[in-house]
Amino acid sequence: MKGSKFDNKMSPSGLAFQPLYKQVEEHVTQLIVEQRWKPGEMLPNEFQLAEEFGVSQGTVRKALNTLTQSKVLTRRQGVGTFVSEHTGNQALYRFFPLVEDNQAPQLPEAEIIAFELQTPTKNIAEQLNLGADDKVIFLSRKRLINQVACLLEDIYLPEKYFPGLHEMPELPHTLYHFYQLNFNLTVHKTTDRIKATSANQRDAENLEVKVGDPILMFTRLTRALDGKLIEFRINHCRSDNYHYLVDLD
Amino acid sequence: MKGSKFDNKMSPSGLAFQPLYKQVEEHVTQLIVEQRWKPGEMLPNEFQLAEEFGVSQGTVRKALNTLTQSKVLTRRQGVGTFVSEHTGNQALYRFFPLVEDNQAPQLPEAEIIAFELQTPTKNIAEQLNLGADDKVIFLSRKRLINQVACLLEDIYLPEKYFPGLHEMPELPHTLYHFYQLNFNLTVHKTTDRIKATSANQRDAENLEVKVGDPILMFTRLTRALDGKLIEFRINHCRSDNYHYLVDLD
DNA sequence: TAGTGGTCTAGACCACATT
DNA sequence: ATGTGGTCTAGACCACTAC
Numbered sequence: 001m002k003g004s005k006f007d008n009k010m011s012p013s014g015l016a017f018q019p020l021y022k023q024v025e026e027h028v029t030q031l032i033v034e035q036r037w038k039p040g041e042m043l044p045n046e047f048q049l050a051e052e053f054g055v056s057q058g059t060v061r062k063a064l065n066t067l068t069q070s071k072v073l074t075r076r077q078g079v080g081t082f083v084s085e086h087t088g089n090q091a092l093y094r095f096f097p098l099v100e101d102n103q104a105p106q107l108p109e110a111e112i113i114a115f116e117l118q119t120p121t122k123n124i125a126e127q128l129n130l131g132a133d134d135k136v137i138f139l140s141r142k143r144l145i146n147q148v149a150c151l152l153e154d155i156y157l158p159e160k161y162f163p164g165l166h167e168m169p170e171l172p173h174t175l176y177h178f179y180q181l182n183f184n185l186t187v188h189k190t191t192d193r194i195k196a197t198s199a200n201q202r203d204a205e206n207l208e209v210k211v212g213d214p215i216l217m218f219t220r221l222t223r224a225l226d227g228k229l230i231e232f233r234i235n236h237c238r239s240d241n242y243h244y245l246v247d248l249d
Numbered sequence: 250m251k252g253s254k255f256d257n258k259m260s261p262s263g264l265a266f267q268p269l270y271k272q273v274e275e276h277v278t279q280l281i282v283e284q285r286w287k288p289g290e291m292l293p294n295e296f297q298l299a300e301e302f303g304v305s306q307g308t309v310r311k312a313l314n315t316l317t318q319s320k321v322l323t324r325r326q327g328v329g330t331f332v333s334e335h336t337g338n339q340a341l342y343r344f345f346p347l348v349e350d351n352q353a354p355q356l357p358e359a360e361i362i363a364f365e366l367q368t369p370t371k372n373i374a375e376q377l378n379l380g381a382d383d384k385v386i387f388l389s390r391k392r393l394i395n396q397v398a399c400l401l402e403d404i405y406l407p408e409k410y411f412p413g414l415h416e417m418p419e420l421p422h423t424l425y426h427f428y429q430l431n432f433n434l435t436v437h438k439t440t441d442r443i444k445a446t447s448a449n450q451r452d453a454e455n456l457e458v459k460v461g462d463p464i465l466m467f468t469r470l471t472r473a474l475d476g477k478l479i480e481f482r483i484n485h486c487r488s489d490n491y492h493y494l495v496d497l498d
Numbered sequence: 499t500a501g502t503g504g505t506c507t508a509g510a511c512c513a514c515a516t517t
Numbered sequence: 518a519t520g521t522g523g524t525c526t527a528g529a530c531c532a533c534t535a536c
Binding site: 270307325 | 523524525526527528532533534535
């Protein structure tokens with residue numbers, strides 16, 4: 001059995017050459033997007049995948065390790081290789097940057113304020129790269145750490161990627177895990193843009209600060225595993241006792 | 250010649266076992282800290298290093314690739330492996346997160362406002378983990394993008410790590426490269442904590458905003474290659490036309 | 499042409515978790 | 518005892534750069 005799924009040679013057209021391990025990496029990602037393996041499930045071992053793809057075990061290994069670094073997979077010695085699930089504290093902290101001053105990071109509770117289907121404003125449609133007829137689901141939440149409100153989230157989701165979401169009666173706190181379980185959308189990358197602004201009446205009511213107090217505002221664009229833009233958020237945060245934490249290396 | 254610099258066995262005491270590639274990685278880092286190779290210089294090739302360390306070429310390769318990912322080394326096919334230098338636009342953008350709205354990222358100019366040796370406040374000394382007798386060099390700068398002030402930096406440097414700095418007549422814009430060249434301190438990691446606040450008189454004068462306007466404030470703790478805390482900054486930024494950009498993945 | 503890093507393979511052995 | 522990923526090695530060949 002010598003059949004290889006992949007090409008190891010420069011294609012005759014001018015297409016970019018990709019090394020085998022890169023092709024394996026993209027193929028495995030594609031198989032996850034197509035749900036051959038679902039979040040939490042175990043993949044076949046390195047030798048089985050190597051045979052299926054027609055490459056050596058070492059090449060599969062390199063691809064799987066790269067995907068582990070980018071948090072698409074989780075590997076456990078003596079156990080197996082698994083599709084990462086957006087559950088467990090580690091995965092949840094990953095995209096929640098707000099921390100109470102002089103405290104360890106902590107996950108907030110969520111309280112829903114609004115939840116409805118909308119026609120997007122021009123700005124929202126542009127940010128999410130929507131067509132003229134696309135609708136968005138608008139979800140507004142208040143987040144609390146130790147029962148104190150710290151964050152007001154306005155979330156815009158393209159309805160086409162979340163069919164039926166606006167008719168669901170209950171939503172869990174951990175939205176990113178919910179996207180993954182119910183809509184096969186795994187959050188992969190986010191871009192936050194942070195500014196300072198003054199609290200308006202709505203901010204003041206929800207965050208228990210005074211109108212005019214300086215607060216943090218940040219927008220977030222979220223991309224799924226396959227690169228689709230799946231979420232736009234506008235966040236307002238108290239910043240008297242909380243800060244946005246960034247580690248660069 | 251079979252002598253290995255490293256141990257491949259669990260040490261009899263309870264010390265943590267480290268795989269060979271990890272030992273090589275730490276040893277190479279240590280050699281850079283000790284200036285066996287300076288920033289910009291080329292290392293011996295993989296086989297020469299393998300012989301020197303008494304391991305195989307593949308093991309050296311794994312260590313060098315990891316150090317390349319963490320930006321300590323730069324590898325160029327057909328050329329060699331080099332100690333990274335904090336120069337070149339890429340390296341400079343790496344730690345400057347402020348971007349003008351709707352513009353491509355751009356590097357700011359710097360204008361020095363203050364520069365003197367100080368006894369640190371209790372807060373500064375705690376942040377930098379200083380002893381009772383340690384002094385700090387205080388440097389205040391105004392940063393401008395397209396000739397417009399956007400950022401006011403108050404920088405605190407432990408004098409013990411920057412001997413003679415406070416007597417130098419000229420400082421370049423690119424401080425991190427300057428630390429590396431003159432004090433053998435390579436910036437490796439930073440932690441920023443971002444808040445919103447209101448402009449005071451000093452902020453207003455330097456950033457050309459009104460007293461009371463909401464502005465971004467962020468502190469930065471900086472660590473060198475060997476893990477030493479080498480810098481604490483308190484930054485104030487205009488945020489009307491600028492934002493702090495964070496990409497998570 | 500020579501020297502470098504990049505890719506790919508094959509195989510031995512170790513460490514860890516589960517049964 | 519079995520099966521998994523983790524480490525380490527050795528060697529062949531390719532791609533890029535410089536001289």
